[in-house]
Amino acid sequence: MLVPVALRAEETRTVLTLADQPLRLIRGAAVYKAASGVAVQKDDILETEAAGAQVEAGADAIVALGPQSRVLVANLAADGKSPVELELLQGWAKVYAKGRRASVVTPALQVTVPTGSTIVHAGDGMDAVFAEEGEQQVARSGTTLKLAAEQYAGIDTSKPQPVVGRPPRAFVSAMPPAFRDHLARVPGVRNAGKVAPVKERDAAFADVNDWLASALPARRRFVARFKPRLADPDFRKQLDRALGQSPDWKPVLYPARRPDNGLF
Template sequence: MNARTLLQALRIGFAIACLCALQCAQAGPAILRPEGAVTLIRATTVFKVDAPIALERGDLLATDAQGSAQIEDGDGTIVALGADTRIAIDAAPHGDALALLSGWIKIARTHATATEPLSIDTATLDATLRDGAAVLHASRDASALFIETGGMTLALPDQADARQPLDGEHYAEREAGKPLDVRTRPAPSFIAAMPLPFRDPLASVAAPTKAKLTAPAQGRPATYADLADWLAAPLPIRRTFVARFRPLAQGEPFRSHVRQNLRNLPEWRRVLCPPPAMPRRRAVSPVQAQSTEVES
């Protein structure tokens, strides 16, 4: 390699390093910016959050009847939460994921730095958004979404192989056990119930000078009532709950509540009723084995 080629290679390497450093600096943690109090369940502890904090994988969030919130990521993703909305910060094989248990959210992804898609899981409909804006509503028995701009790929949780791409200005809804219904206009009931702020484009909220980026110091242990709907939710994130909340099942009254609901929580049976330990087999020494063979 001559000097000119070496110099060119160094310049390219330096440029790539700068680009990687820039992306890493931009893609910081997702920040929750509450409007009113938001309930946060982190690990097995419940907090009341009323100031910006950095979110972590596995966080369960709930807005109250009069509140709202906005999540902003370093890659240009904005997620607005309406009132009475419960959502989880999940992880997907490729990119980030949200698990929407109930309520309303609006998502906007406008920056080219969002290289990985964002997955949104609901009880009856799964969606993947790479760029654009969309409004989603979910309950345990139905889901609906309207794509304002960009495009999404939709899939049914019980039919993983059935995927349908949709571009902007399309509406889709699905009730549990029924096929996907796709239209070019939102249903009137969807428009009527949609939070009024969701009619406008999402905008980033200016960061406060002193953001509280950690959870409050004081919290309380999660109760069964805090987790009941999540534990029984038909969402992929449910598979992580036994390992996560097992310590709560060691005490009362959480253990009794789980026992009373084992029909809907079959995965907890091994926690409450672990199988008996297998008897230990006696080790046979080589001398004993050889003696047995000679006697025979």
């Protein structure tokens, strides 16, 4: 029996399957509210508030977010083969990837998971990872550590050497309780992939300033993404005050004048 093409397309969507409270979604240069059932796209920024959330790209790629967490979905395709790539600015993320590589980048470290499950935290001066299932790698400033399953690595941003071993009590107690369980698909998500996010407004500078000032890889793509917002005088003024002399934004805000090659 042939399956209609439209049905196959719906089945391969990446979907926000669990959101006890609507998330803040920054898509392009606009801010939305996203509830369970919204399809997640490449380069979406998801920000939780008091409750966590879960995003699924099929049974082999599941991402859970803790409360007060901010993540950019660099790649989370439901094709069963492409890598899972997240950039975690703040908070907690748990990633399960079976048979496909996953990576989570924070301001202080990069975690690579060939296959398995990892728990990553960013913020409060300590970025950390717990290799829940499968061997993993943690890279920082050109140095790479190998973690066996159930090992922990913590990077204190004020110290040169990471802490490696069993997860400390502070990490375990701060971890979202839901992360203690293995990630599983959420059954019976209503209108999965068909729910439209609700646009609230164009992004203000306060919505994105932490992202623009971060050292995450996506920063290089933010100039083209948020350049249209420079038409807003308030956005431009605040960006100029904060980042006007940065290598990323100075050429955009103050483009060099071309020399006058006229004969007269």
